[in-house]
Amino acid sequence: MPQWTRRDFLAASAVGAVTIDGGEAETKKTTSPFLEGNYAPIRKETTAGGLVVVGKLPAELDGMYVRNGPNPQFPPIGPYHWFDGDAMLHGVTIRDGKATYRSRYVRTEGFEEEKKAGKALYEGFMGLPDLKKMAAGKEGFKNTANTALVWYNGRLLALWEGGPPHAVEVPSLGTIGRFTFGGKLKHPCTAHPKIDPKTGEFVFFGYQPVKPYLQYSVADTKGVIVRTTPIDVPRPVMMHDFAITARHTVFLDLPVVFSFTGLFRGKMPFGYEPKHGARIGVLPRHGKGSEVKWFDVPPCYVFHTLNAYDSGDEVVLLACRMKAFPEEITPPDEYSDKQMKGIGSKLHRWRLNLKTGKVIEGAVDDLAADFPRIDDALMGRENRFGYLMALKMDALVKYDLTKNTRQRHELGKGRLGGEGVFVPKRASKGEDDGWLVTYVYDRTSRKSELIVVEARDFAAKPVARVLLPERVPFGFHGTWVQGSQLRGLGRETDRRQP
Numbered sequence: 001m002p003q004w005t006r007r008d009f010l011a012a013s014a015v016g017a018v019t020i021d022g023g024e025a026e027t028k029k030t031t032s033p034f035l036e037g038n039y040a041p042i043r044k045e046t047t048a049g050g051l052v053v054v055g056k057l058p059a060e061l062d063g064m065y066v067r068n069g070p071n072p073q074f075p076p077i078g079p080y081h082w083f084d085g086d087a088m089l090h091g092v093t094i095r096d097g098k099a100t101y102r103s104r105y106v107r108t109e110g111f112e113e114e115k116k117a118g119k120a121l122y123e124g125f126m127g128l129p130d131l132k133k134m135a136a137g138k139e140g141f142k143n144t145a146n147t148a149l150v151w152y153n154g155r156l157l158a159l160w161e162g163g164p165p166h167a168v169e170v171p172s173l174g175t176i177g178r179f180t181f182g183g184k185l186k187h188p189c190t191a192h193p194k195i196d197p198k199t200g201e202f203v204f205f206g207y208q209p210v211k212p213y214l215q216y217s218v219a220d221t222k223g224v225i226v227r228t229t230p231i232d233v234p235r236p237v238m239m240h241d242f243a244i245t246a247r248h249t250v251f252l253d254l255p256v257v258f259s260f261t262g263l264f265r266g267k268m269p270f271g272y273e274p275k276h277g278a279r280i281g282v283l284p285r286h287g288k289g290s291e292v293k294w295f296d297v298p299p300c301y302v303f304h305t306l307n308a309y310d311s312g313d314e315v316v317l318l319a320c321r322m323k324a325f326p327e328e329i330t331p332p333d334e335y336s337d338k339q340m341k342g343i344g345s346k347l348h349r350w351r352l353n354l355k356t357g358k359v360i361e362g363a364v365d366d367l368a369a370d371f372p373r374i375d376d377a378l379m380g381r382e383n384r385f386g387y388l389m390a391l392k393m394d395a396l397v398k399y400d401l402t403k404n405t406r407q408r409h410e411l412g413k414g415r416l417g418g419e420g421v422f423v424p425k426r427a428s429k430g431e432d433d434g435w436l437v438t439y440v441y442d443r444t445s446r447k448s449e450l451i452v453v454e455a456r457d458f459a460a461k462p463v464a465r466v467l468l469p470e471r472v473p474f475g476f477h478g479t480w481v482q483g484s485q486l487r488g489l490g491r492e493t494d495r496r497q498p
Contacts, residue, residue: 033331034070034082038416038441038448038474041071041085042103048469049100055464057097057452058435060426062483064171065437065450066091067418068158069475070146073105074120081268081329082474084124086111087146087158087166089173090439090472092450095483099450099466104173106158106166110142126268147191148477152202153223155179156481161191161206161240171486184225187215191477192304194244197377203244203285205251209236209258216249218286229289231281238270243308243317244285244380250308250317250352251281251292254301256325272325274299280359282315282352295352295359301325303345306372309382313355318386318401320370321348321363333393333416335368344368344391347399365406369397371419371477375431385432385455387420393474396420396436398458407458409436411451414443416474422455423480432456435463437480439472448472 033039070085087106092099105111114121122142143163150157150165157165157179164185167176188206195202200221207214212230214237219225231251236258243250255276259269278299281292306318322345335344347364369388386399393416396409411417420436428434436453450466 032076032080033334034085035076035080038443038471039082039331040473041073042088042470042473043071043073044470045088045102045104046470047100047102049098051092051099051101051469052467053097053099053464054467055452055462057094057099057464057466059097061094061423061435061452063095063423064091064093064481064483064486065421065423065478066149066156066170066173066481067439067472067475067478068106068146068149069473070144071105071473072120073111074114074118076124077120078123079126081124081126082331083146084126085144085146087144087160088473088475089149089158089168090475091171091173092466092468093171093486094466100171101466101468102171102173103470103472104175106145106168107175108143108145108166109178110144146476149479150193150195151479151481151485152193152195153221154485156479159189159191159193162188164189170481181219181223181225185217186228187217190240190242192241194242194379195376196244196246197379197381198246201285203249205231205239205242207237207239213237214239214251216251216283216289227286229287231283231289231292235276240303241305241319243305243319245308245310245315246380247285247310248308248315249283249285250305250315251283252302252305252319253281253294254278255299256301268328270325272301272327274324280317280350280352282354293354293357295350295357297350297359297361299324304370304372306347306386306388307374307379307383309380311351311382313353315352315354316382317350317352318364318372319348319350320345320372320388332370332391335391345370347372347386347388364399364401364404367397367406368392373420373422375422375424375434377424378431383431387422387436387455389417389419389438393417396438396453396458398432398455409453409458411440416441416443417451418475419477420453421478421480430456438478439468439475441471441474446471 071088072085145158145160145166148159156168165179167179193204202219205216214231217228238256255273256270259271279294283292301322302319308317351360368391371389374383388397398407417440420438424434432455448468451462452464
């Protein structure tokens with residue numbers, strides 16, 4: 001991240017006194033709903049084989065499901081939020097109907113600093129940044145690498161949107177180190193990069209509270225950044241996700257704006273300011289920032305996109321739309337009915353006409369749901385099916401966007417899940433010919449398991465449940481690594497690619 005300007009430091013100082021000498025933080029007992037129940041951390045790393053399987057794992061299922069999520073190694077200091085914990089990866093490797101589990105921390109620079117000190121040194125994103133480090137051109141917050149995962153250029157990357165990714169070995173899940181595209185990465189990297197399934201390009205952006213507020217990059221299949229361009233946005237907004245089509249990149253300039261005032265009052269550093277309006281930008285994949293075509297839309301917020309694709313003169317975007325950004329992000333499983341009906345995210349469609357400049361938008365459904373996924377082989381191409389997590393975390397949801405239907409996979413009483421990752425069958429006979437995998441936590445037994453759901457028989461019981469040796473805390477995003485990739489056989493040819 002580049003250095004803050006003098007104006008930035010003056011703004012920070014005007015809000016409140018700031019210590020930049022790296023002095024020891026006062027240790028206080030931190031309470032948070034994100035430190036309780038199945039949000040509470042598991043601080044040991046585990047490896048276990050011979051796991052009990054209820055049902056039968058499909059013989060064809062060969063690979064590793066890995067999910068990322070926050071798991072603080074020490075009691076936190078200052079306000080703590082779910083977004084703050086150190087990354088722990090939880091992986092289940094499946095082959096020949098058998099399963100092995102392992103959990104490992106991502107050993108970031110901040111993690112190692114705190115491990116050496118034997119205590120937490122960094123506050124979370126609602127605390128104060130280390131301005132001394134920022135003045136030296138470094139990150140002001142600990143890069144936790146705790147948000148998502150992507151397989152790129154023969155390696156697994158753990159992602160966090162405030163800094164560079166971290167490369168991780170598979171199947172050991174050992175940390176290799178920061179991945180900076182050979183030292184060419186000059187801006188933060190989104191937690192949700194897109195891999196074009198046809199070209200293999202790694203498409204990403206980074207946002208930050210100083211100019212340029214938004215930068216956009218494309219890297220080739222060899223890990224080389226081939227272009228970086230600034231995108232002109234008038235204010236520093238939180239842009240968690242974006243989308244690509246076969247020809248375009250889609251940006252979401254929505255009115256969740258960085259706030260020094262909130263930061264130095266122990267609140268979220270972003271505020272919802274609908275007076276600024278909202279817009280969606282469409283840029284040719286390899287275009288300059290000045291070529292973005294902007295479309296004004298009613299104010300809203302989007303954490304996650306499902307997909308986007310080109311359709312004649314239109315770019316179609318599918319994403320989970322919230323009416324507003326919540327003042328406080330509470331545990332999803334504790335959302336009230338009022339929150340669900342109010343700002344709870346719901347699948348939405350925008351049609352952006354590049355020729356006329358007009359926008360047609362509308363809800364796909366009224367169910368509060370998020371964490372959307374598709375068959376990744378259709379990234380940027382028209383998809384028929386999408387998979388979401390009901391916001392109460394009690395069901396997986398499958399949408400047929402052609403028939404406009406919805407199916408639920410109920411997890412059962414007292415059982416809570418997460419994002420479902422689609423795993424295609426090797427010789428798939430259609431877009432939904434595969435399985436959804438995710439972790440499920442049982443509140444009664446206080447244990448966790450991996451479930452495998454047949455996508456074409458979505459409402460049925462899982463075809464297999466892999467019982468895990470320890471509780472897996474609720475996490476964010478995961479991925480499936482093919483067995484050939486685990487065994488170092490190179491990039492697997494995918495016959496389903498468009």
